[in-house]
Amino acid sequence: MLSRRVARWIDDRLGTAQFARTVLNKVFPDHWSFMIGELALYCFVILLLTGVYLTFFFDPSANETVYRGSYEALQGVEMTEAYRSALELSFDVRAGLVMRQMHHWAALLFLAAIVVHLGRVFFTGAFRRPREINWMIGVTLLILAMFNGFAGYSLLDDQLSGTGLRIAYSITLSIPLVGTWIASLLFGGEFPGPDIIERLYVIHILLIPAAITVLLTAHLAILVRQKHTQFPGPGRTEDNVVGTRMWPTYAAKALGLFFLVTAVVAFLGGVFQINPIWIYGPFDPAEVSAASQPDWYMGWLDGALRIMPGWEVRAFGFEIPNPFFPGVLLAGLTFTALYAWPFLEARVTGDDAVHHLVDRPRQRPVRTALGVACLAFYLVCFLGGASDVLAQTFGLSVNAVLWTFRFAVILLPIVSGWFTYRLCKELSARDGVPTASRVTWREIPARLRHGTARRSTPADAEA
Amino acid sequence: MAEPPEPPEPPESAEPSAAEPASPAAGSPSAEASAIGVDDPPAPKGSASGPPAAEPLEPLDPRAGERVERGAALCFLVSMLAALGLAVTYWQGGNTQVEGVLLAVVTGGIGVGIILWAKHFMPGEEVAEDREDLASTEAEVAAFTADLEAGGSSLRSRRLLLASATGALAAFGGALLFPIRSLGPRAGRGLKGTAFADGVRLVREDGEPLKPSDLAPGGVVTVWPDGHVGAADAPTLLIRTHRDQPFRPRPGRERWTVHGIVAYSKLCTHVGCPVGLYQAEKGLLLCPCHQSTFDVLDGARPVFGPAARSLPQLPLGLDDDGYIVATADFSDPVGPGFWDRGR
């Protein structure tokens, strides 16, 4: 048999047959929610494939030129090479627009899949020991993906992307002490800076994709090493993994899913117009359009900038400008909290046991309630980013909408967190299973300060 | 063909049960069920072991199986035809919509076909794989740290070498940081001033200077310092208020306007977006990025939104030819705030 001869040949040189067999027989739990991370992986593959095609045509240059392509409504308009080549890619390169649109849709879906995956891991407690490292790699991947998405749509030098860059520049500028320096070094001078597009291009197509690839590999390698978590059930214990074997069933399903994700992206890329830069026009620092929003995954930051009241700190001629608080501090706190969460939770619950069986969210009312409250906070921020469009769509006053969000951003997390807590308790009681939480809200600060003397056993945690 | 294979556009077929043709037929136990039931699943070897964990899978009714097989094969066939169509489309000049939909059919057909195949004709029984302890034994960890320490102590015995080598590496690291400085010019004073100065004319985008009569009451125009059209730090709004609007100049700025024309920096003091929305009747400037609102009649004071500072005002005058000129630079540094803006 050919396969045996090939296996023999490779094994003689690498000695991999035993390892390869283990891989073939690796067991994957069959729950659908465990495949959401795969969606992100496949979106990333599509991003690489379409992105490489785009690089053949895109010219990341800030040099001025005059448009002479086939789009009539911009004939003779002055613009940069970057914007011109993006237009050429859209109008004059065969299959260029469908590739560009697929790339952009895949980016939106990449981030969406990462966020849903993160939510799944959080609410089922799959980040607990021994998976803290992979959780932190995952958070890093989220940050890198967000940043790369922003870098990507900022390259085209249309009016919308230039506005986004200007906001990013101003947020950088707002950092106390070093902000002006960082901004100057990043942009190569005062905004708009002569170099930012070329630099973002290298960052967008080389540095961050390489970093994502490395971390993604580590993410998957650790997952293979540690094996999957699984939901509790008959025959499922802390000492085994129950599911389908890698070969051939799971491999086929994974391959099939890759093709299905490609189909979704291709369908969106062909049928739904995304980022019509020819309508936005070339970037001009003195112009802006009504309803300028970032892509969805940056929406919470834009909304936080809007919701923040007009306060800033000034003393002795120095100041901490307003955008620092929502733009730098909030973002920093968000990701610090995400990184620290597995350790914070272990400290508060005193549960640092190994967990391979994941929780149902209802079994952990405090965690679930906190998670829902955070989601509510970011959702309000996200909607705040669309305040003007909401006001226009529903015929309301922008000011009233924004004031509503200013209250909602505090009240909604509290209300939804409390409601979730009650709901979890109720559902667990109905199940006849007491919740695992032995921590009340009131104890949390003290436990965070002092840790807890009690070290629970796995049996404790499962109770 | 009783069952629909897979509609051409995958997103519409997202409903799992609709896309799964065989389940109703096989859901009811049939005569053959026991004959082909999974009564004796093969025991997994290697790392996987133990009894099947979940309830045995339902057997597939052969007739239903045939239908599923034909359906999957049809998916592959449709995919092939769509690929052909893709080639023809490209050759004919291309069309984004046709390309996207055909590519979706090509990949969707393959995907659905493979999934149907995997779900119905590949071993689907659940097996349990043992999970060995990840952690090494105390003895192994102790042995590792002992080796590490042993090697380390031999390094530590040469204190002079260790100290000087550490110093050299640190110096090397420090030296590597210097090229970062090449990335941009010194930050600072450029942020605090613009090209406006006493006697500099205000010109429009086409470079033409303006006379007060060029601007109708209730009118607005974006201007730059002469010779710096398009400068990112200097776009300025020249606004002529309506005659009946009560303009209240700031103390000391009573002579900064000409013929009811007032000039403010167009850059929002929040994050520097152009404050482009002029509500002429209310005399308000609104920033479309984050809805900061400034009162033009009251020194462009922020009245709503996240901006915390007034828009800087440009003192205006007329030159000998009657054109509008600045009489100095802006009252404050323009645009967003930064650490040492006030120094």
Added chain:
Amino acid sequence: MAGRLPLRALAVAAPVVVAVGATLLGAGGGRAVAQSEEPSEAELVETGRELYATGCSSCHGDEGEGIEIVDGQAGGPSLENAGEAGAYYYLTTGRMPLANPGDQPRRKDPAYSPEQIDALVAYVASLGDGPELPDVDVDGADLAAGGVVFRANCQACHSASGSGGALSYGDAAPRLAESTPAQVGAAVRIGPGEMPVFGPDTITEEQLDALAGYVRYLQDPEDPGGLPIGRTGPIPEGFVAWLIGMGAMVGFVYWIGTRNPVERPVVEGEEDRG
């Protein structure tokens, strides 16, 4: 001329008849006018004055001098400087007459026939020295130049796609989907409501033609990318990504994750597995 007689008689006999009645009768009159030769300027003004007296004077005053708004009482601004352009804009876009004087004027079907509007426009123009209705000619307009003017002066409020936008304190810049070139020209010159005024020294006649041409283009632009989903960018795009994209992908994942009846494992690999 006979066609307009009933209207004149009515105006003389019953000066306080509501505008609706006038509209009904006026419609008949308008058709008759279309059959006869063009009315002279003076006749137009005269007809306009009659229409004005019944439909407009209660808010804008007997001679267009305006009525001060006191304590929410009905009143309206002076029309002395509204000019041809102002009257044309407000009447053809249906923003005037208003049912309640305090309402925000919004686009609706015009209350008057085109001939009546001509007459009212002529009358209002005769009240003072307001701006003339610019003669906008979009045939052969330079689209690209119009786009430049649009992005420099209009997109901040009306958005780059002409879909309108919110202003502060409940005001809104309307979408431009139904604006005719003449209405665009009139609006630019008079600055209705919160809109600033752009005189001929700010936007030249030539630029105005190009601008109106570009606005007309924006009403039905090229959409090479497929369904336009509003052409306003990230918000609708985010919705599509989440609802359609994520919806479909999670649906697929759910489908793959459900267990189905399976053919008995093929025996081919059996000897390997033991």
